[in-house]
Amino acid sequence: MRRKLIDLKQQRSTLLEGAEALLKEGKREEYRAEMAKVSNMNDEIKDLEDLVREQDRKFMEKAPDPAEERDKAEERGNQLMKGLEVKFSPLEVAKALFVPKPVEKAVTLATGTLAQPTGAGSTIRDALGYGVGAIIDQVYVQDLTGMAAYLEPYVISEPDAQGAKVSTAAGTARTASADPTFGVAKISPYELTTTSYVDRNIARLTPANYYAKVFNMAMKAMRRDTVKMIFNGDGQATNDMFGIKTAKNVAGANIFATLNVSAVNEDLLTELMFAYGGDEELGGNCRLYLNKKDLQAIGKIRGTNEKRRLYDIVPDAANPNIGTIREGGTIVPYSISKQLTALSESTAGAAAIQAMVYGDPRNYELGLFGDYTVRVDESIKGVERMLTILGDAMVGGNLIVDKGFVVATLPATGD
Template identity: 30%
Template structure:
């Protein structure tokens, strides 16, 4: 098939799409149609110049189209191409029709041009902790103050009382967090909905999901963050952990007044908990049937009697009977007491090389981060009793 025949076949196919009932991108098809018409004119002009050079008059050219210069007894390739294009256009117009039962009734299968989102799967905790960019680094050590000494009464001529501040250090080492996904070139090019963009977006979300969970439950081992609930968060004294067996009318007060030093009640702190425990706060009633707690919700965050909270599914709910005693369920403290170090930018790439023969497209995301608690007893940890 010549290039001119290919152009005419494609133009016929586009006109079928424009006249059909299926969802199409009008701007793209009309632009392509104009481009093909221009190319067709250019090819026609070249054929005319060749014909003149071969001794064919301009009048002959006007009365005979260049793509019909074939013997009468042979099939016309252009006509066959147009017929094939009509059949393809009809198939596209029916939009992958399906036969219903054993009858011959054909129903078109329509597809939406958008993809409906799912529920939020990433806790906002990842965005609320302290961020420290250290691009190109591998580790970081953050000093913190454990406490001050106390003076003493001293006799005349005796040594002064020792009262030195005590310091500690939080070690933060890099962790490589990755995500990988594949789709086919059909998924990228053919559907009306942009599945490929969702796959590309998904690898970034997958990395964020992992990091926001590691902030709580990372064990601090090689290539892991030191989570708030981990023994690797050595800024927290395990003796300060609180044990609660059930959520009742005193639970919030127990948490708030158990956090912090001996001289103050902290007022800028956030309660991190499971959604099931938030429900337990909401549904708790007095004997008169009134709510015990005033809970205001706003998606992933909100307040309980004015105390800010944030939901994270990595917490093991106290109210869940399937959770064993001793599991960490909540954390309470200023979110600035946890540092997330950013050792590299998020790198998101697409490649067709790995499975080029199969027409598969690979998507990957990677980021180097680290994290640890950076303040002495920066969080009150709550266990299930």
């Protein structure tokens, strides 16, 4: 089923590329005919997606068999100790990277709750300051194994109905509605490599516990790098993996919206909330993503009574990375990330500065292109008696909903 779904999506991508070319050439009739084929194909794709999604859900929610997991860990631990490469399927990676809900009994790699055995010669504690942004658990994730790229069509504008007096319109040609406009978001694979170091005394652990610690560190490194790219893209002049703040469609137009701001003040949250969505909606599943320093600045804002803070910041007890900002009846969920520029510490200059972002995380699609591989190398830092954990993956991403995020932007001087 997954192979058939991939083939259908590749066919749809080809049709979309052809339709876009026809539209640019002004061949509207041929364009509509191609888009009709795409529309018909969408129904079959949706049925297959529902089936595959249900199969994936069952896999993600399946309770692990302790004996089976122990044997697998022992086998993989022995492979890593020998310097061999261990591969993880996209579904295994998704299960480790993206914590399913409910999470009460889940092994959460983001918060370091993976048990570390004592009495085995070495207990290595995770350091503070190496947390992972919560957005990686909130975005839309797809297994895109076998694809060279993936195109996601989305609507930019819909046609409006035309009204007329019956006696006036009778026998006349009706006024044509404006054609709907579509965009196409491209998701291309981008090589992601992770490198972590650990004291070689970890090798004194049993193979299963050795594997667990190595796997934990590799996944945390992958999570951190992926979060950075979800916000900022891959850092190239022309992105392969787009971030929220760099998202563009195949025509080169921005998929995100921009809100010009001047400072962290009492109106900022309201302006962001109302900048998102159309004229008849507010974002029901939206979150504010911001630098910790901006969250602190929001917490310091005072109302007319200078002794009372205007906003109440309530961190989540189970995950210190997230929480809510409250003002009266308004509640804004937030997540902090060091990968976002602090507006509160920025000064307008020659170039615009992108800071916090606000939107529905499901509007961003993260694609996993094939297996994730992990291996341990003893030679890179042999003198320091350190083991090097090397991970390799292919990931991609882009916004898939028009104006799916609002980016708070400090304009350049003079703009």
